Amino acid sequence: MPALALLSAIAVVAFEQTVEWRYGTMGIVGLLFLTVGLKAHNHTCSSIGAVILALLFAGPAF
16 A cells, blocks of 8 residues: 555656646646645635646647
8 A cells, every 4th residue: 555655646746747847837836726726625726726727738829
């Protein structure tokens, strides 16, 4: 079981680093808002995070 927790922690850190490398600080902010909103069951916070990430992902299209 500790190996599974370690692997999931490594995967989360790798994903966060990839988002920050590709989308910068706003990517981390959007991801932070989204995860905190989902954990706290706060729809406003998770919606803000989702909108930030959607704008970053669709940025080149605009």
